[in-house]
Amino acid sequence: DADVTQTPRNRITKTGKRIMLECSQTKGHDRMYWYRQDPGLGLRLIYYSFDVKDINKGEISDGYSVSRQAQAKFSLSLESAIPNQTALYFCATSDGLAGFNHEQFFGPGTRLTVL
Amino acid sequence: QKEVEQNSGPLSVPEGAIASLNCTYSDRGSQSFFWYRQYSGKSPELIMFIYSNGDKEDGRFTAQLNKASQYVSLLIRDSQPSDSATYLCAVNDGGDDKIIFGKGTRLHILP
Numbered sequence: 759d760a761d762v763t764q765t766p767r768n769r770i771t772k773t774g775k776r777i778m779l780e781c782s783q784t785k786g787h788d789r790m791y792w793y794r795q796d797p798g799l800g801l802r803l804i805y806y807s808f809d810v811k812d813i814n815k816g817e818i819s820d821g822y823s824v825s826r827q828a829q830a831k832f833s834l835s836l837e838s839a840i841p842n843q844t845a846l847y848f849c850a851t852s853d854g855l856a857g858f859n860h861e862q863f864f865g866p867g868t869r870l871t872v873l
Numbered sequence: 874q875k876e877v878e879q880n881s882g883p884l885s886v887p888e889g890a891i892a893s894l895n896c897t898y899s900d901r902g903s904q905s906f907f908w909y910r911q912y913s914g915k916s917p918e919l920i921m922f923i924y925s926n927g928d929k930e931d932g933r934f935t936a937q938l939n940k941a942s943q944y945v946s947l948l949i950r951d952s953q954p955s956d957s958a959t960y961l962c963a964v965n966d967g968g969d970d971k972i973i974f975g976k977g978t979r980l981h982i983l984p
Contacts (some may be wrong), residue, residue, distance in 0.1 A: 800977055808970070816971075858905045859924075860972055862972055866915075867914075867915070
């Protein structure tokens, strides 16, 4: 089984709908992240969480919210989806006790299309 | 705004040659540097991590770090068609433990 899983893998929705993307990990990491990737714009950080009670905005948090339900689960919500939120979304995890090695481990991604 | 800069490419390299990918970063407080490989539509995967000045080799890959020049590079020796991908340079934010990603360089290995 994959260490970092994302559901759904693909989703097509309409403008104004509420959407939740879910991420689960079995790596035992304390830190979790949500990114979006758009062609030519690279990976942009939406939200991140360093433990269950810690939630931080990234560079593009407007229009998104998150919930860290447990150490292993981090969900991303779009309260009212709009077309420019069409993108590839990645969840990632890292080990806060890894010293200099802040390696992030990525899930397989969710391709979201907002019509 | 802390930045990581890469040439977007595409960089075309003949099979068997050395591919050289470059990256500069703005945060002098950064201590950890990463190269990720990403195939189209797939998730990034780590191929090299370096935190000391100098070279680090792993198989056909060599990462080079020069903190004084705020420069990190990746060399791929004996390039193979399977190396064709986008390579993301990433640097830790010196203020906390986030990672800042560059926009990536597309590498195309010509058979």
